[in-house]
Amino acid sequence: EAQVTQNPRYLITVTGKKLTVTCSQNMNHEYMSWYRQDPGLGLRQIYYSMNVEVTDKGDVPEGYKVSRKEKRNFPLILESPSPNQTSLYFCASSLSKTVGEKLFFGSGTQLSVL
C-alpha cells in the first residue's frame, strides 16, 4: 500500500533531550516536506527536500534539522527541544520536483515538550 509513515504517533519529552521523528515513503517520491500544525495557525512548513541530499528551509526552520540521505526517508531532528515546539507534526511527499502533484501526508506525530 502506498503510504507515508511517521513514527512515533505520540511523543512526550523534556526540554533539551534530543529527539528524531522518522518519516518514510514507499512511492519513490522525489519531494518530501515537514509541517507543524498549531491551533489557529494552520500548517507551517519547516523544511523541504527536492531530492536526495537537497534540503531547504521552509517558513519556521529554527530549532529543527533534517537530512535526506536516501530517497525514501526524511527524518526531522530536534537537537534541543523546547516547550514552544509542542505541536502536531506532519510529513508529506509528492512525486515531482515541481510540486504540481498532490501531496500525500503521513498520519502525524503529536509532540509534547515539558
Place this chain on the structure above:
Amino acid sequence: ELKVEQNPLFLSMQEGKNYTIYCNYSTTSDRLYWYRQDPGKSLESLFVLLSNGAVKQEGRLMASLDTKARLSTLHITAAVHDLSATYFCAVGGGSQGNLIFGKGTKLSVKP
C-alpha cells in the same frame, strides 16, 4: 512575503445549502492546492490548480482559480453532513518546494 487568507474561518451550514470558501493570496503564484482534514486525522488532497481559470470538480465540491485576482474559491453544493471537516488552501511560495497554508476553514454541516 506570501500571505494566504481564508474566509470564513468557521462555517456552520445546513444540509442542502450552498456555500463558498475563499482563499486570497498576496503575491503571484503558479500553483494552489485544496486539502481536507477530518478531526484527529491527517490531510487529504482535494484539488491542484495550476493555471488561471482552472476549475476542478469532485462530487459536491468545485474549486476554481483566478490568478489575476489572486483568489481561489471552494464551492460546496447541496452540503451533506459527510462534508464536515476543516478545509485548507495552500499556495506555492517563492521557491519550488515552498508551500504556504491558510489557517483553514472549519465546516460544520448540520441536518
